[in-house]
Amino acid sequence: xxxxxxxxxxxxxxxxxxxxxxxxxxxxxxxxxxxxxxxxxxxxxxxxxxxxxxxxxxxxxxxxxxxxxxxxxxxxxxxxxxxxxxxxxxxxxxxxxxxxxxxxxxxxxxxxxxxxxxxx
Amino acid sequence: xxxxxxxxxxxxxxxxxxxxxxxxxxxxxxxxxxxxxxxxxxxxxxxxxxxxxxxxxxxxxxxxxxxxxxxxxxxxxxxxxxxxxxxxxxxxxxxxxxxxxxxxxxxxxxxxxxxxxxxxxxxxxxxxxxxxxxxxxxxxxxxxxxxxxxxxxxxxxxxxxxxxxxxxxxxxxxxxxxxxxxxxxxxxxxxxxxxxxxxxxxxxxxxxxxxxxx
Numbered sequence: 651x652x653x654x655x656x657x658x659x660x661x662x663x664x665x666x667x668x669x670x671x672x673x674x675x676x677x678x679x680x681x682x683x684x685x686x687x688x689x690x691x692x693x694x695x696x697x698x699x700x701x702x703x704x705x706x707x708x709x710x711x712x713x714x715x716x717x718x719x720x721x722x723x724x725x726x727x728x729x730x731x732x733x734x735x736x737x738x739x740x741x742x743x744x745x746x747x748x749x750x751x752x753x754x755x756x757x758x759x760x761x762x763x764x765x766x767x768x769x770x
Numbered sequence: 771x772x773x774x775x776x777x778x779x780x781x782x783x784x785x786x787x788x789x790x791x792x793x794x795x796x797x798x799x800x801x802x803x804x805x806x807x808x809x810x811x812x813x814x815x816x817x818x819x820x821x822x823x824x825x826x827x828x829x830x831x832x833x834x835x836x837x838x839x840x841x842x843x844x845x846x847x848x849x850x851x852x853x854x855x856x857x858x859x860x861x862x863x864x865x866x867x868x869x870x871x872x873x874x875x876x877x878x879x880x881x882x883x884x885x886x887x888x889x890x891x892x893x894x895x896x897x898x899x900x901x902x903x904x905x906x907x908x909x910x911x912x913x914x915x916x917x918x919x920x921x922x923x924x925x926x927x928x929x930x931x932x933x934x935x936x937x938x939x940x941x942x943x944x945x946x947x948x949x950x951x952x953x954x955x956x957x958x959x960x961x962x963x964x965x966x967x968x969x970x971x972x973x974x975x976x977x978x979x980x981x982x983x984x
Contacts, residue, residue: 691822699771720888726849729947737812742849744888745919760944766937769819770930 654689660698666704674712682753683712685728687719693727698734705735715740716749732759773807780806787814796962797955800852804945817941824938831931835864836910838958842877843911844936847918848885850943855880856954863960866970872977874898895942 653665669683708715715737717728725742732740738758743749755762776784784803791798805814828837838861845853858877865873875898881890892915899908914932917923924930955961 651913659864702771702775722849722854722884722891723851724848724849725847726851726947726950729832729849729943730809730950733944736773744847748919751921763937763940763944764820766830766932767824769934 651684655691655742657690657697657729657753658694659694659700662700662704663696666700667726669704670707673708675747676711679711679712682714684749685715685717687717687724687728688698690719693724698727698730701731702734703730704738705740709735709737711737713739714753714755716743717741718743718746718749720744721729773804776803776806780783780811782890783811789888797856797957799856799946799955799957800921800952803945808945810817821938824934828935829855829872831875831928832910834867834958835861836907838864839907840910840914840935841957842880843914844939845943846880847888847915847948848934848943849884850939850946850950851881851884852949852954853939853943853946853950853957854884856957859954859956860958860960863956863963863966863970864958867960867963867966867975872970874904876974907951 653663653667655661657665706716715732717725717732717740719725719728719742725744728742732742738760741752741759743752757765784806787802787951791802802814805817809817825837828840831837832935834839838857842857842861844881845857855877858875858880861880862875862877865871875895883894886894892912895911899905899911913926914936915951917932918928920937929948960966967979
């Protein structure tokens with residue numbers, strides 16, 4: 651899902667409605683969701699709680715989520731959302747390759763990071 | 771936004787830990803409570819033990835100064851401006867203490883830097899860290915970046931250490947992101963020398979800066 655423009659509270663609500671509609675059309679839980687944030691120029695604080703609730707909903711319907719951008723400030727916004735959603739199957743990535751790698755795993759976000767801190 | 775309320779014992783534990791951290795390390799962080807909310811006291815202590823061990827390895831491998839710089843960029847790429855600013859400040863203080871000079875990267879530039887795209891940030895770092903004096907530092911930061919983007923890379927003498935540090939800060943930044951927008955302390959033992967901070971800030975005020983365009 652490619653996002654663009656200024657992401658404010660109303661924009662986040664519209665996005666949430668659209669994603670929920672698409673996920674409600676599916677009969678079974680599964681699949682992956684990629685949010686491409688490259689086209690988002692900025693975001694308001696009002697968008698965050700809406701997106702946290704959206705991520706919580708996604709956790710009940712999709713197998714894995716990735717939020718993608720290469721700007722650190724936007725990665726921070728996305729990290730805030732996945733953190734407060736409590737959904738360990740959601741992660742912030744920078745590239746499509748990282749997203750594909752994430753979708754192929756079955757370990758949680760923090761558990762994966764903890765595992766990689768260990769000496770090989 | 772809070773993920774959950776802390777219990778009384780958790781609050782007391784955190785007060786004790788913050789006092790201990792300030793006494794031992796010279797600073798305390800604003801996201802310790804979020805670590806406890808997420809992982810409980812046992813999980814928090816597990817994080818502390820792993821962090822202390824990895825920090826010791828990192829400083830042994832790269833030296834304290836570069837360990838702070840690499841941590842600043844690891845956390846910046848993860849999206850945590852609070853940690854990036856705190857570790858870049860610690861780097862700048864250590865550098866100033868050792869050389870009497872200012873580094874080309876002011877910690878106050880972290881926030882505008884974070885609004886740029888990855889390749890723009892790399893281009894700006896190449897512009898700032900020029901000449902033989904900064905060649906090794908620049909090479910380290912660029913290698914850290916390359917390893918982050920390409921998991922198939924490896925084999926370099928620093929690669930495993932850089933990868934493990936990046937993972938450690940992914941774990942940390944998952945909670946530290948709640949401190950985003952707050953003023954960061956110098957995140958190192960160098961914070962125990964307050965008069966150094968005053969001299970450093972006076973030197974920064976007198977220096978000609980090259981502001982990062984928004």
